[in-house]
Amino acid sequence: MSLRLSFHGAAGCVTGFCARLETDQxxxxxxxGMFQGSKTLKALNYQPFPFDAGKVDAVxxxxxxxxxxxLLPKLMLAGFEGPIYATEATRELCEVMLADAGGIQESEVAHLNRRNQQRGRPPVEPIYxxxxxxxxxxxxxxxxxxxxVEVAPGVSATYWEAGHILGSxxxxxxxxxxEGVQTILFSGDLGSGGRDYSPDPQGPAGVDHLVIESTYGDREREVITPDARRRLLAEELAAAHEAGGPLxxxxxxxxxxxxxxxxLMTLMASGDAPAGDIFLDSPLAIEATEIFVRRGWNKASGRNPFKDIHASGRLKFLRDPWESDSLERLRGWHVIMAASGMCDAGRVRKHLKRLLWRREATVLIAGYQATGTLGRILLDGARNVRIQGEDIHVRARIRNLDIYSAHADATGLTAWAKARGPVRGAVFVAHGEPQGAQGLADRLAAAGFDKAKIHIPRIDQRFRLQPTGPQPLEDLQPRIASPAAARPDWHNARAQLLIDLDTRLEHAGSDEERADLIRRLARDLGR
Structure with missing residues (x-):
C-alpha cells in the first residue's frame, strides 16, 4: 500500500495550505485553506479542487x-461529507470565522455584481x-x-501544541x-515561543517525514520580552498622538x-500611553475576542491575559456598518482596529480611503503582509494606491511594528525542526514565499539535515513517500506557476499604471502635452 503526498496550497506562497495524503484505502x-494575496492567487479559490472532494475521508x-x-465550506459543497478533526478552541473560532468569511464574500460579490451590471459583464457567485x-x-x-485518534482506515493522528494561536x-x-508504518509530522503554523499569550510549540522526536512552514524562514527577529514589546508599542502610540490624528x-x-x-489597555491604564477610545471595527474580531476572554488561559503563564480587556470601558465594539461609518465624523486622537490585516478586504479599506490622504493620520502595520496585498504595497513605500477603483494619495504616516508575529523566525523554526529529529526521510519546506522557503532550507542543511532530502514543493506537486525519502511523481497540471504565486501580478501592475498615468497627466505642462501622451498610448494599443 503506497503512500502519496500532494501539495495543493501554500507552495511557492504563504497562503492556502492544503496537503493531501493518499493510500490505497x-x-x-x-x-x-483559502488563498490570499494577489488577485491571480486569489482566483484559485474559485477554481475546482484538483481532486475529488467526495473521496476525501477526513480533514x-x-x-x-x-x-x-x-475553503472547508467549499469542500463540503463539492461533496465532502467526512469528519474535520480539530481542537475545541479551533472549532469555536472556525464557527465564527467561516460564517464571517462567507458573509464577506456575499457582500463583496453583491458590490462587484453592481459594477459588473453597469459594465455589461455577467454576474459572479460567492465561493460560499x-x-x-x-x-x-x-x-x-x-x-x-x-x-x-483513528481518522481513516490505516491512518491515525496525534495533535501537538503549536503555540501559534488559540487552539493551534x-x-x-x-x-x-x-513498507511498514510511516510517520509524517505537519508543523502547521508555529509560534515563536517565550510569549506571554501562548505556550511554546511542542512535537514528537524521530519522524519519517517533516512538513514545516517557512513564513519567516529567511529572517531572524530580536528576542523581545513582553515589557519591551509594550514599550515599543507605547512609543508608536505617543508618536501617533503627537501627529494629531487617529491611529x-x-x-x-x-x-x-x-x-x-x-x-493597549495595559498601557493606557498605567499612563504609559495617551488614553483614548479604541474602536474594534470587525464583527469577527469582536466575536473572537469573547472566545479569548473565555478560553485564553495560558497554562505556561498560569493566567488569562485577555480577561480584563473590557475593564476600562474605553473599548467600543462596532458591529453594524452604520456604526463603522459614524467614525467619519471623529477628529483628533483615537484608535481604530479593523480587519483585514493585509488591507485587502473588510472594513479597513474604507478607513484607509478616508485616512491615507491625511497627514495627521497614522497607519500601523502589525503583521505579515503577503506579496501583492495593499498592506505590502504601503509598507514598500507607495505614495499613491488604488482602493476599490479609487486613487488615493498617501500622506499618512505608515509605520511597521513586527513584534506581534505569532510565527517563529528562522532560528525558532530551525530549532524546532532539530528537536523533531532524527528525520529519516524527507523534509518539505512549505508555507513560505520563495526567499523564505529557500532561506529555511539553507539553514536546515547547515544544521545537519541531509540537503538531498530537503524539498521545496511546487503547487500541486506530488510525491510517493518511502521511509528513506520521497520519489517525485508526475505532477498534476499546475493551476498556477509557483513563482507567480509570490510576486505582484498584472492586476497590481495595471493599478500602478493607472496611478502613474493620472500622475503624469496631472503634472504635464499643458493640455497639448496631455493630448500627445494619450495619442501615443492609443497608438501603442493599436487604436
Missing amino acids: ATVLIDC LLTHAHIDHSG TEGDGRKVVRQFKRVELNEV TSIEVRVETA LIPAFAVERSQELLAD
Whole structure:
C-alpha cells in the first residue's frame, strides 16, 4: 500500500495550505485553506479542487486561520461529507470565522455584481455563503492534545501544541504502508515561543517525514520580552498622538487583535500611553475576542491575559456598518482596529480611503503582509494606491511594528525542526514565499539535515513517500506557476499604471502635452 503526498496550497506562497495524503484505502487532507494575496492567487479559490472532494475521508485541521481553514465550506459543497478533526478552541473560532468569511464574500460579490451590471459583464457567485460557513462546522470532531485518534482506515493522528494561536496544533500522522508504518509530522503554523499569550510549540522526536512552514524562514527577529514589546508599542502610540490624528491598525481578527487590545489597555491604564477610545471595527474580531476572554488561559503563564480587556470601558465594539461609518465624523486622537490585516478586504479599506490622504493620520502595520496585498504595497513605500477603483494619495504616516508575529523566525523554526529529529526521510519546506522557503532550507542543511532530502514543493506537486525519502511523481497540471504565486501580478501592475498615468497627466505642462501622451498610448494599443 503506497503512500502519496500532494501539495495543493501554500507552495511557492504563504497562503492556502492544503496537503493531501493518499493510500490505497484512504484519502486525508491536512488543512484546506483559502488563498490570499494577489488577485491571480486569489482566483484559485474559485477554481475546482484538483481532486475529488467526495473521496476525501477526513480533514485534519491544524488551526482556525482562514489560510488554513477557509475553503472547508467549499469542500463540503463539492461533496465532502467526512469528519474535520480539530481542537475545541479551533472549532469555536472556525464557527465564527467561516460564517464571517462567507458573509464577506456575499457582500463583496453583491458590490462587484453592481459594477459588473453597469459594465455589461455577467454576474459572479460567492465561493460560499455565510450559511455554508455555519453548516460545515457540524462536521467538526473534537480532539485532545497528545491523544491518538483513528481518522481513516490505516491512518491515525496525534495533535501537538503549536503555540501559534488559540487552539493551534502540529499534527503527527501515522500511516500503515507496505513498507511498514510511516510517520509524517505537519508543523502547521508555529509560534515563536517565550510569549506571554501562548505556550511554546511542542512535537514528537524521530519522524519519517517533516512538513514545516517557512513564513519567516529567511529572517531572524530580536528576542523581545513582553515589557519591551509594550514599550515599543507605547512609543508608536505617543508618536501617533503627537501627529494629531487617529491611529488605524489593520488587524488580523484572530489573535493579533486580541493581543494588541490587551497591550493597549495595559498601557493606557498605567499612563504609559495617551488614553483614548479604541474602536474594534470587525464583527469577527469582536466575536473572537469573547472566545479569548473565555478560553485564553495560558497554562505556561498560569493566567488569562485577555480577561480584563473590557475593564476600562474605553473599548467600543462596532458591529453594524452604520456604526463603522459614524467614525467619519471623529477628529483628533483615537484608535481604530479593523480587519483585514493585509488591507485587502473588510472594513479597513474604507478607513484607509478616508485616512491615507491625511497627514495627521497614522497607519500601523502589525503583521505579515503577503506579496501583492495593499498592506505590502504601503509598507514598500507607495505614495499613491488604488482602493476599490479609487486613487488615493498617501500622506499618512505608515509605520511597521513586527513584534506581534505569532510565527517563529528562522532560528525558532530551525530549532524546532532539530528537536523533531532524527528525520529519516524527507523534509518539505512549505508555507513560505520563495526567499523564505529557500532561506529555511539553507539553514536546515547547515544544521545537519541531509540537503538531498530537503524539498521545496511546487503547487500541486506530488510525491510517493518511502521511509528513506520521497520519489517525485508526475505532477498534476499546475493551476498556477509557483513563482507567480509570490510576486505582484498584472492586476497590481495595471493599478500602478493607472496611478502613474493620472500622475503624469496631472503634472504635464499643458493640455497639448496631455493630448500627445494619450495619442501615443492609443497608438501603442493599436487604436
